[in-house]
Amino acid sequence: MVQIDMIDRVYAHWAEFLGCNYSDLIVPNVKVLQHSKSLDGYNGIYTFSNGISCIISAPLKYVPVLGKAVRNLGPAVVFDAEWLSQSLDGKHANIIGPTFQGYIEDDSLLQTSPSSVIKYKSEHHRTLLEELRDSCSEIEWQHSSIDEEKSSILLQILHGKVVAAGSWIKGESGFLSVGIITHPAYRGKGHAKTIVNALSQRGLTSGATMHYQTLESNTPSVAIAQSLGYKCLGRTIAIRFSM
Template sequence: MSVDPLLVRARGLWERLASVPVSFAPNGGVRVVVSAESGLCPAGWVGVVTLGGSAIVTAPSEDTAAMVHDALTGLPVEAVADADAVREVLSVARVLGPAALAYVSADGFRPVDPGLLTVERLPGEHQDLRGLEKLAGEEDTGEAGLEEITSPAFVVRQGGHVVAAAGYRVWPGRTAHISVLTAPAWRGRGLARTAGSATAAHALAADLLPQWRARVPASRRVALALGFRELGAQLSIELA
């Protein structure tokens, strides 16, 4: 059986973020572990990540892990990161996600020709990025997480103002977690694809694994256009 290097690297990242020894079952299935320090979800929540037909789940306590194990192992793997399916078997107060997890290799990357657009590089803390966040609004800004990037920001301007930007934060396992944000009035014009392409190219040149995590269909389409492959999903669950 051939091994998918992209899947191996992606799984290695989330196994490490679980903060306790756990691995994705090679033949599918759900593995539940106790991890109070899990990086799969907010503190005190249940974290679910599915990749390549297998899932790992972290719970904050033994009792919660036992309950979650009994509930989720009765579901098909593809359903354990489905908020509606999870609500059928667990008492849920809130969820974050699900978000698709997509990755790209150097061989699969499809860069975008910016054409007449100019992609400018700015420091990640540049004040012009904060101006874009004001245009985008609190919800979209929080979803993008542009303020967390550790790479340069790759931006597109119109009328002197930054209207689209992308960058990445270096995660464990040499992963580049990509953030993309476009001002509402400028969406649907390929600007996110242009900025995202420059960001992914920068990450690949540094031998990092680009990760695109997205809930919004438009963002997922941008990633797919750049050659990213959706390998799984992430869901965080706060139990009632």
């Protein structure tokens, strides 16, 4: 069962991020808002839904047209990338989402980490991590959010090779957001789950709420999160406009 206090903290974070009231997220509701400070400068629209309400954040000039478009419509209708794009006459360059926004505070589904999972801490580990990076595409590496300068990194090493790596980023919310990447030749073998499990375990032990974000279309990634106990408390769609 999802802990109520965790839901409260998650919704409070999204309310602040989107610039809406907490109450807007707990009653059936569709609302269009001008970008808050958190999204200021973002050239596009950002949409959040928790299955109850849908909040659409947009640059000021698009608020009236979107407000008119969503009138008398429910959250399930407007939380749709194609519908949102059509409402803006197809003015977009890139759509990201829907994304799964999962959270966990309970470690009951986590498992003991194997000895093959270690903390990154040496020049040898740096070399192995670079080999992993070279095996992946640049966009995959960017999406993993792994940055040795910003956070601790966990590695799974098998036969002298890093087969998966992960770290977390502490956001303004205080939640620890998990980032993960697996060597292309070792995907589908449970290595990503092993790293996410170990990261989650360490984060929860420190008293943090863990956050896991991935595209819903990445069903293996969503399955990893759910198998470890992450609960979907939100979904997002980001549409960036053409210049």
